[in-house]
Amino acid sequence: MTTPIPIQLNGVTKTFGSVHAVENVTATINPGQVTGFLGPNGAGKTTTLRILLGLVAATSGSATFGGTAYRDLASPLTTVGAALEAGSFHPGRSGRNHLAVYATAARIPKARISVVLDMVGLTSAADRRVGGYSLGMRQRLGLAYALLGDPQVIVLDEPINGLDPEGIKWIRGFLKQLAAEGRTVLISSHMLSEVQQTVDEVLVIRNGKLVYTGSLAQLESRHATAVLVASPTPDALQSALVTAGFAPQQTPTGFLVPNANAAAIGHLAFTERVELHELQQQNTGLEDTFLELMSEGETR
Numbered sequence: 001m002t003t004p005i006p007i008q009l010n011g012v013t014k015t016f017g018s019v020h021a022v023e024n025v026t027a028t029i030n031p032g033q034v035t036g037f038l039g040p041n042g043a044g045k046t047t048t049l050r051i052l053l054g055l056v057a058a059t060s061g062s063a064t065f066g067g068t069a070y071r072d073l074a075s076p077l078t079t080v081g082a083a084l085e086a087g088s089f090h091p092g093r094s095g096r097n098h099l100a101v102y103a104t105a106a107r108i109p110k111a112r113i114s115v116v117l118d119m120v121g122l123t124s125a126a127d128r129r130v131g132g133y134s135l136g137m138r139q140r141l142g143l144a145y146a147l148l149g150d151p152q153v154i155v156l157d158e159p160i161n162g163l164d165p166e167g168i169k170w171i172r173g174f175l176k177q178l179a180a181e182g183r184t185v186l187i188s189s190h191m192l193s194e195v196q197q198t199v200d201e202v203l204v205i206r207n208g209k210l211v212y213t214g215s216l217a218q219l220e221s222r223h224a225t226a227v228l229v230a231s232p233t234p235d236a237l238q239s240a241l242v243t244a245g246f247a248p249q250q251t252p253t254g255f256l257v258p259n260a261n262a263a264a265i266g267h268l269a270f271t272e273r274v275e276l277h278e279l280q281q282q283n284t285g286l287e288d289t290f291l292e293l294m295s296e297g298e299t300r
């Protein structure tokens with residue numbers, strides 16, 4: 001059994017002139033689970049991944065695989081498999097040919113090429129020019145490349161982008177399987193909904209700073225709950241709510257009461273003898289929670 005390898009980001013910082021692309025990012029990405037690296041476009045995901053893979057030098061801080069920087073790994077391709085850009089393949093060469101070049105360079109047996117092509121479902125298209133591949137097929141080729149060295153760590157930039165629904169379903173199961181084998185799987189995405197059914201842990205980055213690290217389950221429990229309530233005597237309702245410690249917000253038809261449940265508000269109206277014409281529980285979806293996180297004030 002190969003030793004599991006965590007990814008460690010320790011105060012990773014990168015500035016491009018006056019742009020603070022990544023600021024003091026510290027996190028551990030553990031083996032045995034899929035971790036989602038989430039944030040809007042320009043948040044700093046790609047820069048962080050490029051630093052991790054030794055493609056860009058950090059301004060300060062370190063990014064390691066079990067304590068070793070990428071450039072110091074004895075056998076990089078068999079330790080870390082990465083696919084950063086689905087579009088970086090030469091259009092005139094076949095998928096199989098691409099993999100053959102990398103396999104030769106990394107001294108990986110040729111037999112492995114057919115194995116990874118099969119794993120990603122590209123066998124029938126393997127000998128076609130990559131120029132004719134769909135984005136989803138290029139994603140699969142990127143994944144095949146990442147898997148060539150049978151690595152313990154897999155790092156994929158936006159791997160779900162461009163896949164059709166069947167492809168999405170497939171990659172979800174595939175990534176979960178890799179994690180279940182004890183591998184460390186890190187995938188980036190700018191949409192939580194895209195990776196929601198795949199990831200166990202979540203790192204959320206915004207403006208170069210980590211704004212959330214934790215399990216998806218914890219993020220789900222942050223769901224805001226609110227109650228929509230309306231009364232023919234809004235002033236009486238408002239004053240009853242405020243007296244009870246709620247912070248009602250006016251809406252066109254009544255009030256939105258954050259952090260409340262319908263039963264408590266209904267009971268309050270009953271005891272305060274305020275007539276209600278509307279009482280409705282509102283549950284914020286996980287994607288909304290994520291979007292709120294994206295627009296919240298700085299948390300550092």
Ligand SMILES: Nc1ncnc2c1ncn2[C@@H]1O[C@H](COP(=O)(O)OP(=O)(O)OP(=O)(O)O)[C@@H](O)[C@H]1O
Nearest residue numbers: 016019021039040041042043044045046047048190
């Ligand atoms: N080589 C560079 N020179 C100057 N600025 C850069 C460079 N690379 C990235 N940036 C800037 O750093 C910030 C973070 O970019 P980065 O590509 O890491 O974000 P991202 O989260 O990966 O976004 P996307 O999902 O759009 O790829 C952006 O403001 C970007 O313009």
